[in-house]
Amino acid sequence: MxxxxxxxxxxxxxxxxxxxxxxAETSERIVGGSAVTQKKYxxxxxxxxxxxxxxxxxxxxxxxxxxxxxxxxxxxxxxxxxxxxxxxxxxxxxxxxxxxxxxxxxxxxxxxxxxxxxxxxxxxxxxxxxxxIPLNKKAVTSGTSCLVIGHGYTTEDGAVAQVLQEVWVPVINRATCQHKYRGVGTITGYMMCASVPGKKDSCGGDSGGPMICNGQQAGIVSWGKGCAQVKYPGVYTDVSKVxxxxxxxxxxxx
Missing domain, CATH: 2.40.10.10 (Trypsin-like serine proteases)
Incomplete structure (x- = not known):
């Protein structure tokens, strides 16, 4: 489209x-999620x-x-x-x-x-x-499943979603994320990463939206290489650090 x-x-x-x-290689988005049908967020x-x-x-x-x-x-x-x-x-x-x-x-x-x-x-x-939404003050443990919502692209080359989307993604260890982005981008101590490789991620248009972990906002959709790529997870501002x-x-x- x-x-x-x-x-x-x-x-x-x-x-x-x-x-x-x-x-097309650096964006912020939701892929692999589902439509939000009620005003629950x-x-x-x-x-x-x-x-x-x-x-x-x-x-x-x-x-x-x-x-x-x-x-x-x-x-x-x-x-x-x-x-x-x-x-x-x-x-x-x-x-x-x-x-x-x-x-x-x-x-x-x-x-x-x-x-x-x-x-x-x-x-x-x-x-x-x-x-x-209450804010998270402590670093989130790797593997924690977190909610991301937004109107971003549902595919890497798609268009913004007319209906709000939601997706659950696990937090990825920062050292692992730094290794994945080596030579491509810088993962600093103020960032956190999350995705289901090749399946679930945020995308273009989701920027600025919240990542919710354990009922608190732990991340802000920031950037990433592509959308739901196998190698590159989505990158978020770590709320506990800011x-x-x-x-x-x-x-x-x-």
């Missing part, structure tokens, strides 16, 4: 603004830029969203909108503008290290339309 030309052009512009090139939100869907995110408070830095770095905050309480791209849900988009000085767009951002919304999401930054921002913007 061909990807919408306007959206593709917008993606290319965004990636150049962010300082790295979007290619009330913390999930969509991030739109100038009216176009770009990334996912999660509500950690009624007026604060956690997402990936590469989704917002270099963008015009006034053009950003958050869509909450919806599982279909065709549904607007509860919409809020973004007042502040905070990215750590430690963020490195070249290798997507410290790929985390906190968005402070213009006004709170009604309590009837969301449930905040937790202090998140809490500092939330304390500054109550």
């Amino acid at each position: 061909c990807f919408d030309l306007q959206f593709t052009l917008h993606l290319v512009i965004l990636y150049f603004v962010l300082g790295h090139v979007c290619s 009330r913390y999930y939100v969509r991030l739109h830029n100038q009216g176009q869907f770009m990334c996912g995110g999660s509500l950690v408070r009624n007026n604060a969203v956690l997402t990936a830095a590469h989704c917002v770095k270099g963008t015009n905050v006034k053009a950003l909108r958050i869509h909450a309480d919806t599982i279909r791209l065709s549904d607007a849900g509860v919409v809020r503008s973004v007042k502040n988009a905070l990215v750590s000085k430690s963020y490195n767009g070249g290798i997507l290290n410290y790929d985390v951002a906190v968005l402070i919304l213009s006004s709170a999401i009604p309590s009837s339309s969301f449930t905040a 937790y202090d930054f998140i809490e500092k921002v939330l304390a500054q913007y109550p």
